[in-house]
Amino acid sequence: AITRHYTFNITYKNITRLCNTRSVVTVNGKFPGPRLVAREGDQVLVKVVNQVSYNITIHWHGIRQLTSGWADGPAYVTQCPIKTGQSYTYNFTITGQRGTLLWHAHISWLRSSVYGPIIILPKRNESYPFRKPYKEFPILFGEWFNVDPEAIIAQALQTGAGPNVSDAYTINGLPGPLYNCSSKDTFKLKVKPGKTYLLRLINAALNDELFFSIANHTLTVVEADAIYVKPFDADTLLISPGQTTNVLLKTKPASPSAIFFMSARPYFTGRGSIDNSTTAAILEYSHPSNSSRKVPLFKPTLPPINATGFVANFTRKFRSLANAKFPANVPQTVDRKFFFTVGLGTNPCPANTTCQGPTNTTKFSASINNVSFALPSVALLQSYFFGMSNGVFTSDFPQNPPVTFNYTGTPPNNTNVSNGTKALILRFNTSVELVLQGTSILGAESHPLHLHGFNFFVVGQGFGNYDPNKDPANFNLIDPIERNTAGVPAGGWIAIRFLADNPGVWFMHCHLDVHTSWGLRMAWVVLDGPQPNQKLQPPPSDLPSC
Numbered sequence: 001a002i003t004r005h006y007t008f009n010i011t012y013k014n015i016t017r018l019c020n021t022r023s024v025v026t027v028n029g030k031f032p033g034p035r036l037v038a039r040e041g042d043q044v045l046v047k048v049v050n051q052v053s054y055n056i057t058i059h060w061h062g063i064r065q066l067t068s069g070w071a072d073g074p075a076y077v078t079q080c081p082i083k084t085g086q087s088y089t090y091n092f093t094i095t096g097q098r099g100t101l102l103w104h105a106h107i108s109w110l111r112s113s114v115y116g117p118i119i120i121l122p123k124r125n126e127s128y129p130f131r132k133p134y135k136e137f138p139i140l141f142g143e144w145f146n147v148d149p150e151a152i153i154a155q156a157l158q159t160g161a162g163p164n165v166s167d168a169y170t171i172n173g174l175p176g177p178l179y180n181c182s183s184k185d186t187f188k189l190k191v192k193p194g195k196t197y198l199l200r201l202i203n204a205a206l207n208d209e210l211f212f213s214i215a216n217h218t219l220t221v222v223e224a225d226a227i228y229v230k231p232f233d234a235d236t237l238l239i240s241p242g243q244t245t246n247v248l249l250k251t252k253p254a255s256p257s258a259i260f261f262m263s264a265r266p267y268f269t270g271r272g273s274i275d276n277s278t279t280a281a282i283l284e285y286s287h288p289s290n291s292s293r294k295v296p297l298f299k300p301t302l303p304p305i306n307a308t309g310f311v312a313n314f315t316r317k318f319r320s321l322a323n324a325k326f327p328a329n330v331p332q333t334v335d336r337k338f339f340f341t342v343g344l345g346t347n348p349c350p351a352n353t354t355c356q357g358p359t360n361t362t363k364f365s366a367s368i369n370n371v372s373f374a375l376p377s378v379a380l381l382q383s384y385f386f387g388m389s390n391g392v393f394t395s396d397f398p399q400n401p402p403v404t405f406n407y408t409g410t411p412p413n414n415t416n417v418s419n420g421t422k423a424l425i426l427r428f429n430t431s432v433e434l435v436l437q438g439t440s441i442l443g444a445e446s447h448p449l450h451l452h453g454f455n456f457f458v459v460g461q462g463f464g465n466y467d468p469n470k471d472p473a474n475f476n477l478i479d480p481i482e483r484n485t486a487g488v489p490a491g492g493w494i495a496i497r498f499l500a501d502n503p504g505v506w507f508m509h510c511h512l513d514v515h516t517s518w519g520l521r522m523a524w525v526v527l528d529g530p531q532p533n534q535k536l537q538p539p540p541s542d543l544p545s546c
């Protein structure tokens, strides 16, 4: 294992997409940002230098951060933001993980342009549990906004309205030829015939779960969220924000006289409008001779926007490898069981404000167990570590019985949620079972829930209301998928299990940023264990203060 040093300069850069030029917040002037490459076991030091006028933090999404919570990155949860002109060095070691993850800004909506791949190679002398690919490529999905996303979310929170949606989806930062004024901004993947390629798919989009397919090619899924899976073939994938999926692409034995689109567009069942446009990139075979002749173009067929049945079938295909080399350490017994509702709701419109929320006296809100989480003004981890939690957060969660919910789409008379900064406290090594139930109060919508600091096993999922008497009998405790982000189905539930073996304060939230901004987020506190390596390390000296 070695130590790898990176410098991330947060700078403005003029970027033009869709014939619209905007000054965009970037890392090192790149959009999407640079690759972070390491091997399992390596120590990684990333010095982040803030040269823009926004506060910033960076999150290493999916990195376990064992006892190194200070390097996790969510603003006001594990750290205060890095202010203009300041720097902070994230210092962590990659333990027990290999595969694809992503890094991204974790404050407000800066993730819209501040994101990039994390590529964790196996240890030296270790190989993939699948055929060695000829070449590897990261494929990042994102969104392009013609207007500054920081202004969009600030205005939406002020007026209580739903924010404006983006102007295009992107593949490796490029919208592709199906948008106006965009054909030159098309990502091209050049391949040779008869080879196997590893595509590292990353959904960094702010607010959209995406279907993805490559015309006339079948993909073999081999890894998700930096965990190897039992390989399976798929023509179309669903990938939610925060999720990563490694697929093998086997190219045709001889170069076909054709080009192929690789396309992505959203899966969405919620209310309100969404941009249902398609981003496309080109898969192009090398033609040693006459490469300029006109050839047919094939486009993939993607599922309809609300294809919940497809999504449920697809997510059920994921299974952990669960073999001797890569075991699935599913907690077989449970110390604490929780049932949380997740979904949208409302907050009363403040006095003297004109709101444009679901009604003109309310603004949009989102909650876990009816509590809409308010970010504190000091970082939770600092206040916890220094024993100054008083007035910063309370530990009365989950205290209320969950709000009555239904999945028929008829909202209750009162959709208002309560607000608070509450944390759930766990003893070290508690094994947790958590059922996340979608409420459907303002429409059945899927919520890709992301847990920091842990991987969890998705032991069950279903539609309708979770039944504690019947559903556990069908839990998969043998080879369930292990991941860090999983969709709570539209009008349904998932059950997850994890071992709370990582001391610190850990955020959990919907990875659709609009829902996070509305309060669909919470914090877990995991106490220190008895051994020295089971304790949260003290903070680094350059940790920013609020």
Ligand code: C2O
Binding pocket: 059, 061, 074, 104, 106, 242, 450, 452, 507, 509, 511
């Ligand atoms: Cu990828 Cu809390 O985020």
